[in-house]
Amino acid sequence: MHFVDEATIRVHAGDGGNGCLSFRREKYLPKGGPDGGDGGDGGDVYVIGDEGLTTLADFRHQRVHRATRGGNGAGTNRTGARGTDCDIVVPVGTLVYSEDTGELIGDVTAHGQRLLVAKGGIHGKGNTRFKSSTNRAPRQTTDGTPGDVRQLRLELKLLADVGLLGYPNAGKSTLIEAVSGARPRIADYPFTTITPQLGVVSVGPDRSFVMADIPGLIEGASEGSGLGLRFLRHLDRTGLLLHVVDIYTTHDGGDPAEAAKALVAELEQYSQALGERERWLVLNKIDLLAGDDREAAVRRVVDALDWQGPVYTISAIAGEGTDELCRAIMARLEALRAEARERPVDTESHDAGDTIAWPERGDGA
Incomplete structure (x- = not known):
């Protein structure tokens, strides 16, 4: 459908x-x-x-x-x-x-x-x-x-624990297929994902989370280019974002480090709140690089972004590093859920999800 x-x-x-x-x-x-x-x-x-x-x-x-x-x-x-x-x-x-x-x-x-x-x-x-x-x-x-x-x-707005963010052909669809039961459309050309996809990732008994893949962004998305901007709203509810980067090249043959910087800029321009959301760097297609080249490529992207958060190197198609990534995500989500349960509830304030109070119907007497 x-x-x-x-x-x-x-x-x-x-x-x-x-x-x-x-x-x-x-x-x-x-x-x-x-x-x-x-x-x-x-x-x-x-x-x-x-x-x-x-x-x-x-x-x-x-x-x-x-x-x-x-x-x-x-x-x-x-x-x-x-x-x-x-x-x-x-x-x-x-x-x-x-x-x-x-x-x-x-x-x-x-x-x-x-x-x-x-x-x-x-x-x-x-x-x-x-x-x-x-x-x-x-x-x-x-x-x-x-x-x-x-x-x-x-x-x-889809309800997901983890959202995948990245340029076309970064491997987001391959990742969600590798770690969940989702079966998105995958091909060797850009914009194969044209609708959001959800997948349930299980890492053990009673331990699972929902991952969302949205269509890839391109530079200029905040000004209406490409498909992804329309679906960025689906990331508003996520507790954690995964910034997926093709470590080998980009969909248009550009430099992965520059592409990663451009995507961060587009995200922050679309929404300051979304730009400040907790985000992990996931460097995909690591299997295409040899040992020394891997380290150099990873360092170039991390330095270009001045990245201070978690960094994971994976190969979604080969399954390399995906188990470790999913276990780390699960541990982080469980910690966030525990913090939410301990946080006091403000009964006097109302957030955007509250329903409007309707006047009670009179009895006609």
Whole structure:
């Protein structure tokens, strides 16, 4: 299925049902009084997370989603049925924005999470509601209120622990295939990866992490060149970035050290926060160089970047160094998770993923 990471949809919550105007008519009860029931509330629209989905492609075909209207009230004080809610299933990692205001409505980050995006209308009142000691035969009713109608923009950010960052043909797809069950498209020409890929890497019983491969960047990506800039958002959620560099050459025959510097510049220009994310240097295709040449090539890239962080040399296609890299990643992620568990939770602040509080529906009394 073609990968789609943005979609625009229109949602209609159900209108509230109208109240009923009715009087009790029974034999021997000529003055039975009002008995018109209330209408039913309109159905709400929810966005629900599903970890089994990986794309927003279905929304290319179905762009309008509607909850049903509440039923009208009836005689003998019968209340109209409540409208049926509309559930919109999306991949975990989907952000929901108001298309009109640009406001973030909520962030779906867990399987089964329900996010209210459009509230149904309030029910109308039947004439029984207006009965009083001075108004024994009321003819007043109210209609139900309209449900919300909203234009929404869905934006998918993949949830991964580790993100692969690099130029085309640096070996990112080969690496994710070598260490996980992912089967990305691999070929000896640039831009074979045109959609993000996810793979689960297992390093032992109950020890695994999710790795994401995005299309390769090229110089000028922050100004719209190439494919990768569109998918950099998928790295926003990662705890660790792997800067994969082809140690032998670049896709266009350039110098690996200069290419690595250019990519760092593009990353920082796209997002300062992403540029400051923890990043490891992974020098790939080391099998193409002899012993002395390896050391010189590694030193040239490290010096060009003035690199202070971890450096790993691997050959993804030969499997050299990949096990050591994965074990180190797992250890680092476990440390980050332990730090997150110990970090105190700020209950007074709200981050961008918090849902907007909706007013409680009144009981119509």
